Amino acid sequence: MTATATARTTPAAPSAGAAAPRPRRRRRVAPYLFVLPALLLFSAFKIYPIGRSFAISLHKTVGGTEQFVGADNYTRLMGDPLFWTALKNTAVILVVQVPVMLALATGLAVALNSRMLRARAVFRLGFFLPMVTGLVAYGVIFSVLLNKDFGLVNWLMELVGLDPVPWLTDPLWAKVSLGVALTWHYTGYNAVILLARLQSVPAELYDAAAVDGAGAWTSFRHVTLPGLRPALLLTTVLSTIGTLQIFDEPYVLTGGGPDNATLTIGVYLYQNAFKYFDFGYASAIAYALAVLIGILGFIQFRLLGEKT
Incomplete structure (x- = not known):
């Protein structure tokens, strides 16, 4: 009587470059989604005005138009x-x-x-x-x-x-x-x-x-x-x-x-x-x-x- 052995197959391990499962990906993205509204408001009412103010400091209004003067305002x-x-x-x-x-x-x-x-x-x-x-x-x-x-x-x-x-x-x-x-x-x-x-x-x-x-x-x-x-x-x-x-x-x-x-x-x-x-x-x-x-x-x- 011959016995036939059945090989057990085990699931292959995911490769290093495989994409993460969807639930895990959602958990990673969720904190950023909660912070996103605050970041948008901070960027609109803080970062942009600060950057815009610096850009204005490099200009001078002449005849109703802004002209780039570089560091002239600072030397002044x-x-x-x-x-x-x-x-x-x-x-x-x-x-x-x-x-x-x-x-x-x-x-x-x-x-x-x-x-x-x-x-x-x-x-x-x-x-x-x-x-x-x-x-x-x-x-x-x-x-x-x-x-x-x-x-x-x-x-x-x-x-x-x-x-x-x-x-x-x-x-x-x-x-x-x-x-x-x-x-x-x-x-x-x-x-x-x-x-x-x-x-x-x-x-x-x-x-x-x-x-x-x-x-x-x-x-x-x-x-x-x-x-x-x-x-x-x-x-x-x-x-x-x-x-x-x-x-x-x-x-x-x-x-x-x-x-x-x-x-x-x-x-x-x-x-x-x-x-x-x-x-x-x-x-x-x-x-x-x-x-x-x-x-x-x-x-x-x-x-x-x-x-x-």
Whole structure:
């Protein structure tokens, strides 16, 4: 009796170049389909305007038509005294107002985190409320309060025998008024950011410092400040970017005056674009500002970032 052996056939393994099964291919494509609407919107409202602005910065409008001028708009910046005046005014606000604001925000955050303070939630809300106020709205309010003739501030000063101050018509006092308005509006916002970070600092560190005999200032220096370092970096970078882009407050309060004392880069950019309709030069100013923000941000990250 002979037995016939039947060979077992096994399915051949798919070759390396064979197409993936359809369900697996769908799983690979599905995430990109979900991201596609966001990418399209980002491209339409971010990437395209940025690229178009750079193209405009290489042109100049002559006789109603755009002419390619290359880097002429950028070289023009180097010899424009108004641009350097605007840059100097912006730098003064950055160097003077931002450190003062962040110092006040740090002290305010420490106070709001104190266990001895009652109704802390009410105080936190009260100090954060100025941030909710619209930029134009609070600019108008400050322009009324600081008016030389009928402003509330000068009226109160006259009640105590002081002479009225030309808050918005004197170059020096106009800068002071702008700094006060900015500090009022943004201090509470930065304090809330610092407070959120401060609450994550372990209480055991303060207890250990107290056991070692550290006082309030020593604990603040060696425990609070190191714990606040990431939040201080964040608030410093955000404040720097916001200051370099500042427009609403000087435009509403002083219009860039008096005598260009509060002319910032943002106001000067606006004037060239929508007052003189020199969009090519305005775009060049915008790109110069973007480069400046990038350089300062890099320096701040190098100086204040975590050391590895």
